[in-house]
Amino acid sequence: MPEFRVRVTKDHLVFSAAHFITFNGNICERLHGHNWRVAVELTGPLDENSYVFDFIALRDATQKLVHELDHKVLLPLQHPTIKVEVGTKEVEAKFEDRRWVFPLEDCALLPIANTTAELLADWFAKHLCEVVRAWPGQQVKFVQAEVEENFGQWGICKVEV
Numbered sequence: 001m002p003e004f005r006v007r008v009t010k011d012h013l014v015f016s017a018a019h020f021i022t023f024n025g026n027i028c029e030r031l032h033g034h035n036w037r038v039a040v041e042l043t044g045p046l047d048e049n050s051y052v053f054d055f056i057a058l059r060d061a062t063q064k065l066v067h068e069l070d071h072k073v074l075l076p077l078q079h080p081t082i083k084v085e086v087g088t089k090e091v092e093a094k095f096e097d098r099r100w101v102f103p104l105e106d107c108a109l110l111p112i113a114n115t116t117a118e119l120l121a122d123w124f125a126k127h128l129c130e131v132v133r134a135w136p137g138q139q140v141k142f143v144q145a146e147v148e149e150n151f152g153q154w155g156i157c158k159v160e161v
């Protein structure tokens with residue numbers, strides 16, 4: 001049996017956002033930004049339209065997620081050492097003796113452990129999985145999301161539906 005996939009990537013599937021990650025234990029980056037590009041791919045059999053999944057529906061669902069992150073500060077809610085406290089108007093992030101305060105509306109509060117390209121791809125893939133699962137008649141097997149942090153540097157996550 002041939003394997004079928006659909007893939008969507010567009011010039012507008014890009015979000016400009018700020019973040020900082022930790023790596024190698026306790027090294028914490030300075031706050032900085034990227035123009036992150038997103039591509040998504042679904043694998044599965046063909047339906048009665050000879051589609052794996054409608055490109056348009058996949059594009060629009062991905063665009064909604066991109067919009068949630070665009071022009072935001074990306075903050076990880078499950079980081080072991082970056083502590084994020086969400087107030088009514090502001091968000092405070094602390095790492096060791098460093099502290100950042102942002103307006104609440106400027107933040108994307110993400111249930112992930114670090115804002116790496118890989119974990120952002122995981123966030124996209126899991127949200128798209130929910131969209132796909134709710135789609136009538138779909139038989140998609142895998143959802144893959146790819147996030148490019150800088151030119152040619154992609155984090156990729158593939159999840160089973």
Ligand SMILES: Nc1nc2c(c(=O)[nH]1)N=C([C@H](O)[C@H](O)COP(=O)(O)OP(=O)(O)OP(=O)(O)O)CN2
Nearest residue numbers: 020021029032034115116117118149150151153155
């Ligand atoms: N596998 C991963 N490796 C790295 C990630 C990641 O998410 N997954 N992230 C980073 C940092 O966030 C870093 O900021 C990457 O940004 P980049 O601009 O590519 O790195 P530079 O500091 O070298 O910036 P230049 O503008 O290219 O000098 C690192 N690794």
